[in-house]
Amino acid sequence: MTTYTQHVVCTGVKSRLRFLFPGAQSYHPSSCLRCQKKEKKQTDLCRFKGFRCFSLQDQHIVVTFAPDDAAKAATATSILPPIWNRSCDLATLRHLQGRIAPFLLTLLQAELEHETKPDLVRCRRDPDVRDICDYCWTSLFSAGWMCRNCGWEVCNQCFCLLLGNTDKPECSARPGSCHELQPTSRFGPDEVEQLILDIKALPIPPPRPFTVPRAISAAIQKADSDREVISIQHNELTNELFVHLWAREDPYPLVVTPVPGQKLLQYPWSPEFFTNLTGKTMCYAQDCETGDIIPMTVGDFYAQFGNEHDGKRVLRLKDYPSSVLFQTTLPYSYLYPDLMNAAPVPDYTRLDGCLNIASYFPRGDAKSDLGPKMYSALRDIKGVGSTRLHMDVAPALNILTHADSQKDAIWRIFARKDTDRLTTWMRKRYSIKGHPIHQQQIFLTDDDLADLWEELQIRPYTIHQHQNEIVLIPPGCPHQVSNRACCIKAANDFLFPDHLEHCLQLTNEFREENLIDGPWMVDVLQLKRSVLHAYTNIREQCLGLAASEGNGMLPATYVENSQHLFCSISSLSGQFQNPGSSILGDLEDEHMDANIDTPQDTLLSNTLSPESAFSGGAINRQTKAEKNKATHERRKANYIKYRDGKSKEPFRCPWCPGKHWSCSTDVLQHTKDCHTFTADLSKSRIKKLRQARQEDLAKMLHEISIP
Incomplete structure (x- = not known):
C-alpha cells in the first residue's frame, strides 16, 4: 500500500495526491491554521508538514499521522548555544544538574501519564517554531491535543477546561464543527521513561558550605525587620553569597553598587549618544498616564530630556530597541557586550552565563526572549509612575545607565511573602478585571502605601537607584518605578536554578490572565523547555568531562541509561565551544x-x-x-x-x-x-x-x- 507523508505546505498537497492516487475519489485535504493564514514563513510553520500521512484504501484516501520513526526523523536539528561566559568544572556542572533535576522529574512524571493515552501521535520538534497552546498562549512542553483537521493544538490544562465547556471553539477547516482532538507528544518512544531513570540514578552532591560575612548577616536582619535593602559592592557579590541570599523562600532584592574608581560601562549610553547613532529612526513612545501610543523619531524623544514643564506628558520608549536589535544589529550590537560585561555575578545574570538555565536553550527563532532591552523614560513629574506595579515571571537585572541629573529612580519592591495579602488588599480597593498586579494598571502613591501599612503592616523595600547602580529583582516580587530624573535603563532576565518552582507558578498565573480577556501575554520564557534543554546539555558535558578526566564516579545505571536517551531532545552538545566550531x-x-x-x-x-x-x-x-x-x-x-x-x-x-x-x-x-x-x-x-x-x-x- 502506497503511503504519502506530507512534506510540503498544505496548499501543495492536493496536486500531489492527485498524481499519486489517480484512481481515488475526489478528496480535498484540509489546511492547517498556519497555511490558512498564508504567513510569510508558512513553510517552516505548517503544522502538518512531515507529520500527516495519506494512503489509499478502497479508492478512498485515508488520513493518518506519521509513525514514531517518521516523526523522529522529521525533527529538525537544533543549533547549540555558541559559547558560555566561561568553562565549568565537573563538580560545578554536577551540582547545577542536581539543583534542576527534581523540578524536571516532576514535569516528566506528568508527561509519562500522557504518554499512555490511546491513539497518541508524535510531533516533530523544530527549534525555529515556538509551539504554543492556541487557547491560552502558553508554550507547549510536550503533551498536547491537536485537531486532526486544522492542526489547532491545546495544552493538557486547556483540554480539561474545554471538556466541561458547552461552548467549544469551532474548527476553522470544518466550519460548524468542533475540533477532533488527538493526543500528541514531542518525545520519542520510551524517551520520557529513560529520562526519569536517568534523573533517579543521578548522584546529587550535598549543598556547599558557606560562611556568611558579618556585615551581610546584619544587613539581612535589617531587611527582615525594617525592609532595608541589602546593598553590595560589585566585586563583593560572589556566586556563593548570591545563592545564600536568593536560594530561599523569600529572596531579597539587591542593589549592586559600582567599585569606586572603576568604569562600569565603556559607552556613554546618553541621549546624545543614541541621537547621533539612530536619531532619525522611527519608534513609538507611550504615555505613562494614559497608555496612548505616540509615533516619533528617536531623536525627537531624546530631545525632551531635561526640557521639563508642568503640562508635559510623561513618556517612555515602548520596546525600543528590541532584544533582537540589541544582539544582531549595529550599532546596538556594540552595546550588548558592554552590558553583559557590567553584569554582577555573571555566571547567573549574563545571558550566556554558565549557571543561567536559560543560556542552554538552542539557537533558533523559538529561543526564549529574555532581553536585553532598554527602558528610556522622561522624569515622572506628575507622580503617575514610570513603570506601574507588576511582577516579572523570571529574575531580572536592571542597570541605570544614564540619568540627566543627580536625582535617581525610586523603586518600591514588595517581598514575595507579602504578595498574596497585597493582592487581596488591591482587589478590595480597586475594581480591575483580572489580577490587580498582573494587569499593570495601578501605581501605588505615597498615600496608598501609608494606608497599606496602617491596615496590613506591609511595607516595600525602597530603593533609590543612582546612575551605574544595578537592581536585582527576584521573580514574584511586585515592584514599581518612578523616575525622579530622565533615565535610560537596560535590563535582561535570567533563570536562577532555585527559582524554577515559583517561575512556573507565575507562568500559570499569566496563563489565567490570557483566559480572561484573550491573548494578554505570550509565554516568551518557555520555562519547561528551558529546563529540559539545560539538563540534557549539562548531562552530556558531565559525561564528556568524566570520560576525559578518567573519573569513574558515575553509577553504572546512570551511564547505561544515558546510552538510550533519544537525540530528538535538541540540546546535545560536547564541551563549551567556540562560535566557529558549530x-x-x-x-x-x-x-x-x-x-x-x-x-x-x-x-x-x-x-x-x-x-x-x-x-x-x-x-x-x-x-x-x-x-x-x-x-x-x-x-x-x-x-x-x-x-x-x-x-x-x-x-x-x-x-x-x-x-x-x-x-x-x-x-x-x-x-x-x-x-x-x-x-x-x-x-x-x-x-x-x-x-x-x-x-x-x-x-x-x-x-x-x-x-
Whole structure:
C-alpha cells in the first residue's frame, strides 16, 4: 500500500495526491491554521508538514499521522548555544544538574501519564517554531491535543477546561464543527521513561558550605525587620553569597553598587549618544498616564530630556530597541557586550552565563526572549509612575545607565511573602478585571502605601537607584518605578536554578490572565523547555568531562541509561565551544550541491581557455562533439577548482554579526528586507553579488548598503 507523508505546505498537497492516487475519489485535504493564514514563513510553520500521512484504501484516501520513526526523523536539528561566559568544572556542572533535576522529574512524571493515552501521535520538534497552546498562549512542553483537521493544538490544562465547556471553539477547516482532538507528544518512544531513570540514578552532591560575612548577616536582619535593602559592592557579590541570599523562600532584592574608581560601562549610553547613532529612526513612545501610543523619531524623544514643564506628558520608549536589535544589529550590537560585561555575578545574570538555565536553550527563532532591552523614560513629574506595579515571571537585572541629573529612580519592591495579602488588599480597593498586579494598571502613591501599612503592616523595600547602580529583582516580587530624573535603563532576565518552582507558578498565573480577556501575554520564557534543554546539555558535558578526566564516579545505571536517551531532545552538545566550531560547516556541505550550479560555473567559464583562443594567427576549428567534450572538461576542472578553493566560512551580513547563511541569495534577501541599499541594483550587479565568494560579498554589501 502506497503511503504519502506530507512534506510540503498544505496548499501543495492536493496536486500531489492527485498524481499519486489517480484512481481515488475526489478528496480535498484540509489546511492547517498556519497555511490558512498564508504567513510569510508558512513553510517552516505548517503544522502538518512531515507529520500527516495519506494512503489509499478502497479508492478512498485515508488520513493518518506519521509513525514514531517518521516523526523522529522529521525533527529538525537544533543549533547549540555558541559559547558560555566561561568553562565549568565537573563538580560545578554536577551540582547545577542536581539543583534542576527534581523540578524536571516532576514535569516528566506528568508527561509519562500522557504518554499512555490511546491513539497518541508524535510531533516533530523544530527549534525555529515556538509551539504554543492556541487557547491560552502558553508554550507547549510536550503533551498536547491537536485537531486532526486544522492542526489547532491545546495544552493538557486547556483540554480539561474545554471538556466541561458547552461552548467549544469551532474548527476553522470544518466550519460548524468542533475540533477532533488527538493526543500528541514531542518525545520519542520510551524517551520520557529513560529520562526519569536517568534523573533517579543521578548522584546529587550535598549543598556547599558557606560562611556568611558579618556585615551581610546584619544587613539581612535589617531587611527582615525594617525592609532595608541589602546593598553590595560589585566585586563583593560572589556566586556563593548570591545563592545564600536568593536560594530561599523569600529572596531579597539587591542593589549592586559600582567599585569606586572603576568604569562600569565603556559607552556613554546618553541621549546624545543614541541621537547621533539612530536619531532619525522611527519608534513609538507611550504615555505613562494614559497608555496612548505616540509615533516619533528617536531623536525627537531624546530631545525632551531635561526640557521639563508642568503640562508635559510623561513618556517612555515602548520596546525600543528590541532584544533582537540589541544582539544582531549595529550599532546596538556594540552595546550588548558592554552590558553583559557590567553584569554582577555573571555566571547567573549574563545571558550566556554558565549557571543561567536559560543560556542552554538552542539557537533558533523559538529561543526564549529574555532581553536585553532598554527602558528610556522622561522624569515622572506628575507622580503617575514610570513603570506601574507588576511582577516579572523570571529574575531580572536592571542597570541605570544614564540619568540627566543627580536625582535617581525610586523603586518600591514588595517581598514575595507579602504578595498574596497585597493582592487581596488591591482587589478590595480597586475594581480591575483580572489580577490587580498582573494587569499593570495601578501605581501605588505615597498615600496608598501609608494606608497599606496602617491596615496590613506591609511595607516595600525602597530603593533609590543612582546612575551605574544595578537592581536585582527576584521573580514574584511586585515592584514599581518612578523616575525622579530622565533615565535610560537596560535590563535582561535570567533563570536562577532555585527559582524554577515559583517561575512556573507565575507562568500559570499569566496563563489565567490570557483566559480572561484573550491573548494578554505570550509565554516568551518557555520555562519547561528551558529546563529540559539545560539538563540534557549539562548531562552530556558531565559525561564528556568524566570520560576525559578518567573519573569513574558515575553509577553504572546512570551511564547505561544515558546510552538510550533519544537525540530528538535538541540540546546535545560536547564541551563549551567556540562560535566557529558549530555545525555551520556541515550545513554548508549539505547545501553545496544545490549552490554550485550555473552562477559559479558561469563565473569560472567566462575566462577564455587556450583551446578557444587564437593560436598562431589561425582559429582552431572544432566539431560539435569536440566542443561539448571540451566544455564538459572545462566545467569539471572549474568545479574542482571551486570545490577546493571554496571557503568554509558561511555568508555573513556586514551589519548583523550574529547572522549567517549557507548561500549568497539568502544574505542578499536579508539585506533587502532588514537594511537599505544606497541605490537600485541592476540585474548584472545582482548577478555579480550572487557569484561573489563569502569574504568578498560582505565587503561589497558594506559598500552599497546602510544599516
